[in-house]
Amino acid sequence: MRTTRYALAASFGLTLVSAGAQAQPAADFYKGKNINLIISSSAGGGYDTLSRTIARHLPKHIPGAPVVAARNMPGAGGIIATKHLYTIAPKDGLTIGGVQNNTPFEPLLGTKEADYDPRRFNWLGSPSFETALLIVWHTAPVSTIDELRKREITIASSGANSTPSFFTRLLNELLGTKMRIIVGYPGQNESFAAMERGEVDGYSSIFWSSLTATKPDWIRDGKIKSIVQYGPEREAAVGAGPSVSEFLTKEEDKVLLEAAIAPLALGRPFLLPPDVPADRVKLMQDAFAATFADKEFLADADRLKLGVNVPRSAAEVKAIVEKAYATPQPIVARLQKIAQP
Helix, strand or coil, X not given: CHHHHHHHHHHHHHHHHHHHHHHCCHHHHCCCCEEEEEECCCCCCHHHHHHHHHHHHHHHHCCCCCEEEEEECCCXXXXXXXXXXXXXXXXXXXXXXXXXXXXXXXXXXCCCCCCCCHHHCEEEEXXXXXXXEEEEECCXXXXXXXXXXXXXXXXXXXCCCCHHHHHHHHHHHHHCCCEEEEXXXXXXXXXXXHHHHCCCXXXXXXXHHHHHHHCHHHHHCCCEEEEEEECCCCCHHHCCCCEHHHHCCCHHHHHHHHHHCHHHHHCCCEEEXXXXXXXXXXXXXXXHHHHHCCHHHHHHHHHCCCCCCCCECHHHHHHHHHHHHCCCHHHXXXXXXXXXX
16 A cells, blocks of 8 residues: 555656646746757758758747757658658657648648648748749740640659649649650759750749759740749749739639649748647747848848748648648549649
8 A cells, every 4th residue: 555655646746747847938948958950851952951041040039049950851752751740759849840841731632651630730930932933945845835735845853743743734734735744853953954955845843942043044044934833922033924823714723723832832831740838839930930030040041042032920821731621622632633643
């Protein structure tokens, strides 16, 4: 009996300690702590550079100025890191995720490996949205959508289920264009080199921010033609070219486009795992908002050509995700067929 009482007392004491830790005010919690920022892409790319830039500026906006250390967890187009953040990562507010914008929507597209519910994440916001372009090399025999409906061109892609392939099929579906996908190019750089060599005519899903950062000479010297743009907002800097939405007359096509480009609306989102204490979530959401408005961060982002434009708040990111998952089932079925033919 005495042993049982001691065991109960010890258990009660541990419960009080745990409850006390959970009840610790968020403003005090982060003092002297280390925050782990998991990046879902490999080192050296745009997501990685942006996340590490945020990691340098974020601590000054968190009470207690904790250390933020970034590490990469690439794989499966960002799904590995997203699953880790959903199931394995501690739920104490000391692990943040910077995930590729496709990963919140992989479950919606029917990707079997994406066995998580993105609506349960605690979204922190995004520093930008993305505008994508369908571009062709200047020697390609088309310059407009009307011409592309009459004449077939070739589009470089890495694989049948990759992002360029998805958006090529989407544009063919919505616009009646005749683009043929040529797979086997490992990434964007190899696809661009194939355009320059004349092996393919174009590329269907280059972000304007990436194009201006990596190939400004293409724009300056007229080496490419922008056929159409698509995204949550028109990018005025692209010029007078049309956007996909201008060609759509059927309401179901408009809904399909909105669901398909939801990743572009997210831009480059950041999150906390599910079940983090609410006050820590709020503190971190405020810290990210302050970082995105920080003049020193913006100066670094501009110097590094990170394409930071219009920040999305945590609430706006959450609304984008939830709206996509409220898409009517017949539209979802069309979306899944395009994503996984």
